[in-house]
Amino acid sequence: MGISYEMNWYLVTTENKFNNINEKIGTIIKEDKRIYPIGAEIPFIIKNVGCMGMVEILSFKVSENSTEVTFKKSDKYKNNKEILNHYYDFYLSRK
Numbered sequence: 403m404g405i406s407y408e409m410n411w412y413l414v415t416t417e418n419k420f421n422n423i424n425e426k427i428g429t430i431i432k433e434d435k436r437i438y439p440i441g442a443e444i445p446f447i448i449k450n451v452g453c454m455g456m457v458e459i460l461s462f463k464v465s466e467n468s469t470e471v472t473f474k475k476s477d478k479y480k481n482n483k484e485i486l487n488h489y490y491d492f493y494l495s496r497k
Contacts, residue, residue: 411444413430417449426474432469436471438462440460442458445486445490446473447490453486455480457475458473459473
C-alpha cells in the first residue's frame with residue numbers, strides 16, 4: 403500500500419511544453435506525481451536542446467495523474483556555458 407512519488411532535482415521538458423506567466427515566472431504540467439524542492443534553484447533542461455539555466459521552484463501542486471510546477475527563472479549561470487553543459491551532460495548520463 404502507498405503512493406508512489408518521484409523526487410526531482412532537475413526540471414525537464416520538451417520545447418514549448420511550458421507556459422510563461424511573465425518574463426521571469428513560468429508553469430509546467432508534468433505527468434505523474436512528483437516532488438520538487440521548493441525554494442531551491444535547480445537546472446531547467448529542454449530535452450535534445452540542453453540546460454537553459456537555473457529555475458527556483460516556487461510551488462507545485464500534485465493531482466491524480468499530474469503535477470503542476472510554478473518556477474522563477476534565475477540569471478545564475480546564464481552566460482556560463484561550461485556549467486550549463488555540465489548539468490546537461492549529467493542529466494544525459496542519468497537517463
